[in-house]
Amino acid sequence: MPLWMALCVAIGIIIGSFYTNHFAGNRLNIINSGSSRLNNLLHIIDDQYVDSVNINDLVEKALPQILAELDPHSVYISAKDVQTATDDLKGSFSGVGIEFVIRQDTIQVQNVIKNGPAEKVGILAGDKIVSIDGKPFVGKIVTDNEAKHRLKGPKNSKVRIGIRRYGSKTVKEIIVTRGDIPMRSISATYMLDSTTGYIRIKSFSEKTYAEMITALQHLNLDNAENLVIDLRDNTGGLLDVAVQMANEFLPKNKLIVYTEGRKSQRTDYRSNGKGSYQHIPLVVLINEGSASASEIFAGAMQDNDRATIVGRRSFGKGLVQQQIGFPDGSLIRLTIARYYTPSGRCIQKPFKPGENADYEQDLLARYQHGEFFSQDSIKHTGPAYHTSIGRTVYGGGGITPDIFVPEDTSDMTSYYKEAAMSGLILQYAFKYTDEHRKQLVQFKELKPLTNYLDGRNLVNDFVNYAQQNGLRKRNNLISKSRKLLEKYINSRIIYNILDEQAWIEYLNFKDPDIKAALKVFSTTGAFPKKK
Missing domain, CATH: 2.30.42.10 (PDZ domain)
Incomplete structure (x- = not known):
C-alpha cells in the first residue's frame, strides 16, 4: 500500500506539471522564475555586496518603481504612511x-x-x-x-x-x-439666489453621501428649486459613494457606471429608483482638477441627460484600484479594472506604462495648448459616443462639459503669479490677520467683514510687504492685477477669521462658472436637449 500511494503521488505531480506547462502557457514558471531572480538578487546583495545594505530599505525603494511600470495610479504605500493615506477616505x-x-x-x-x-x-x-x-x-x-x-x-x-x-x-x-x-468633504452649502441651492463637494469619502443628504435637506428648508453641485478640483475617492450619490438624482434602472478588467468581469451599477431628488433641475461644475469619482458622477449625469455639465474638461482618470495589504502594514493600490460611463466611454486619458512624466505634465500641456481658454483647443483622443437622447459625447480623456467656461486671465500678470506662487500673499494675509485679530474677530458674518476689508487698501500694504521680502514693485502690472490681488488677499483673511464656507462664498461672487450655471436655469431649465 505505501508503494502504491507513493506511485500515485508521483503520477499526480507529473500530470499537474504537464497541464501547468501546456495549458497555462508556462505563466506560472515565468512568474516563479521572475520572483526567484528578484529573491536571488537580494540574497546575493545581502551576502556578497562590498558594504552593508539595509535590504528592507532597498525593497521599499524598489516596490514603487515596479508599480510605476504598470500605470500612473498603481502605487505602493509604506506602513508609516498608510494611516495618512487612508484618513481622507474614512472621513x-x-x-x-x-x-x-x-x-x-x-x-x-x-x-x-x-x-x-x-x-x-x-x-x-x-x-x-x-x-x-x-x-x-x-x-x-x-x-x-x-x-x-x-x-x-x-x-x-x-x-x-x-x-x-x-x-x-x-x-x-x-x-x-x-x-x-x-473631515468634512462638503465645504459649503448655501443659496446662490432665492431659488438656487449650492453644494461644494471636495472629496468622496465614507461620509460624503450622508453629508450630501444633510446638505440637501438644509436647502429644502430654504425652498431651493434648482441645484448646483460643485465638483471643481475634487480629486475623487470611493466609487461606491459616487454611485450612492448619483442614485439620488436618477430614475429607476439607469446605468450609473460599469467596471471591467482582464481579471475582473463586468460589474454594472444601476439606480434603484428610490432617490429623493430625481426631478430637481441640476447643474454640475467641473474643471481640470475634477477626477475619478467626480468624473463618475458627472459622467452619469451627462450620459443620462440628467444634468448640464458646466466648466472645463475634467482630469481623465478612469482606472479602478484595489487596496491589498502586506503583513508589515504596508499596502499597494493596484489597478484591476477600468470604469465606463453609461454610454460606454472610458474617460481615462492616454498613458504609456513606465513613462509617467508626460502623464503628470498633461495639465500643463493642456494649458500651453490653449485648452483652458478655448473649447476648440480640446483634443479628444477617443471615439464619439451618444447620451440617452442622442447627444454626442467623447471619451479617452476626461468629461467634456456641455457648456465650456474659459479660465479668466484678463487680470493675470507676471507680478501676480510671482506673488501667489512664492507664498507671499498667504504669508501677508496671515500676518495681517495675526496683527489685527482683535478687530477682525468682531465680524461674525461675511458681508460686514468684506466691507471692512474693502476699505483697508490692503493691496498697497501688501506691495510694500512684498518689496521688503524681495518682490520688486512694478506699478503697471500691479495696477492691472489690483482686483485679482485684492480678491486673493481678502479671501485668505476671510478664511482665517470665519471658515471655509465663507471663503468659498466670497470666491464664488462674480465667478464665471456660477454665472453660467445660473444662466442655465433661466434658459434651458438644466435639462439638456438634443442638438
Missing part, C-alpha cells in the same frame, strides 16, 4: 483638531476646529507651535507630513504642545488629549 482621524500652515519653518495655527480637543484646552488661531512632547519642533525638520505624524495619534492619547502666542516671547506648554476629528 475622520484622531488628532488635536487644528488647521495649520508652515511659515518660516514654524507651525502656525490657522484655524481651531470647533468643539475639538485643541479648542477645549485654549489653543487659538494664530498660535505658533514651537515644541511637541518637550522637544523643539522648528527649522528644516518641520514639514507637513512630519507635523501631521507628530500631532495625530490614537484616540485619548496625550501630546504636550509648546505654543508661542502673538505678542508674547514666552512658551506656554499645553497638554492636549487627542480625539476623533471629522
Whole structure:
C-alpha cells in the first residue's frame, strides 16, 4: 500500500506539471522564475555586496518603481504612511483638531476646529507651535507630513504642545488629549439666489453621501428649486459613494457606471429608483482638477441627460484600484479594472506604462495648448459616443462639459503669479490677520467683514510687504492685477477669521462658472436637449 500511494503521488505531480506547462502557457514558471531572480538578487546583495545594505530599505525603494511600470495610479504605500493615506477616505482621524500652515519653518495655527480637543484646552488661531512632547519642533525638520505624524495619534492619547502666542516671547506648554476629528468633504452649502441651492463637494469619502443628504435637506428648508453641485478640483475617492450619490438624482434602472478588467468581469451599477431628488433641475461644475469619482458622477449625469455639465474638461482618470495589504502594514493600490460611463466611454486619458512624466505634465500641456481658454483647443483622443437622447459625447480623456467656461486671465500678470506662487500673499494675509485679530474677530458674518476689508487698501500694504521680502514693485502690472490681488488677499483673511464656507462664498461672487450655471436655469431649465 505505501508503494502504491507513493506511485500515485508521483503520477499526480507529473500530470499537474504537464497541464501547468501546456495549458497555462508556462505563466506560472515565468512568474516563479521572475520572483526567484528578484529573491536571488537580494540574497546575493545581502551576502556578497562590498558594504552593508539595509535590504528592507532597498525593497521599499524598489516596490514603487515596479508599480510605476504598470500605470500612473498603481502605487505602493509604506506602513508609516498608510494611516495618512487612508484618513481622507474614512472621513475622520484622531488628532488635536487644528488647521495649520508652515511659515518660516514654524507651525502656525490657522484655524481651531470647533468643539475639538485643541479648542477645549485654549489653543487659538494664530498660535505658533514651537515644541511637541518637550522637544523643539522648528527649522528644516518641520514639514507637513512630519507635523501631521507628530500631532495625530490614537484616540485619548496625550501630546504636550509648546505654543508661542502673538505678542508674547514666552512658551506656554499645553497638554492636549487627542480625539476623533471629522473631515468634512462638503465645504459649503448655501443659496446662490432665492431659488438656487449650492453644494461644494471636495472629496468622496465614507461620509460624503450622508453629508450630501444633510446638505440637501438644509436647502429644502430654504425652498431651493434648482441645484448646483460643485465638483471643481475634487480629486475623487470611493466609487461606491459616487454611485450612492448619483442614485439620488436618477430614475429607476439607469446605468450609473460599469467596471471591467482582464481579471475582473463586468460589474454594472444601476439606480434603484428610490432617490429623493430625481426631478430637481441640476447643474454640475467641473474643471481640470475634477477626477475619478467626480468624473463618475458627472459622467452619469451627462450620459443620462440628467444634468448640464458646466466648466472645463475634467482630469481623465478612469482606472479602478484595489487596496491589498502586506503583513508589515504596508499596502499597494493596484489597478484591476477600468470604469465606463453609461454610454460606454472610458474617460481615462492616454498613458504609456513606465513613462509617467508626460502623464503628470498633461495639465500643463493642456494649458500651453490653449485648452483652458478655448473649447476648440480640446483634443479628444477617443471615439464619439451618444447620451440617452442622442447627444454626442467623447471619451479617452476626461468629461467634456456641455457648456465650456474659459479660465479668466484678463487680470493675470507676471507680478501676480510671482506673488501667489512664492507664498507671499498667504504669508501677508496671515500676518495681517495675526496683527489685527482683535478687530477682525468682531465680524461674525461675511458681508460686514468684506466691507471692512474693502476699505483697508490692503493691496498697497501688501506691495510694500512684498518689496521688503524681495518682490520688486512694478506699478503697471500691479495696477492691472489690483482686483485679482485684492480678491486673493481678502479671501485668505476671510478664511482665517470665519471658515471655509465663507471663503468659498466670497470666491464664488462674480465667478464665471456660477454665472453660467445660473444662466442655465433661466434658459434651458438644466435639462439638456438634443442638438
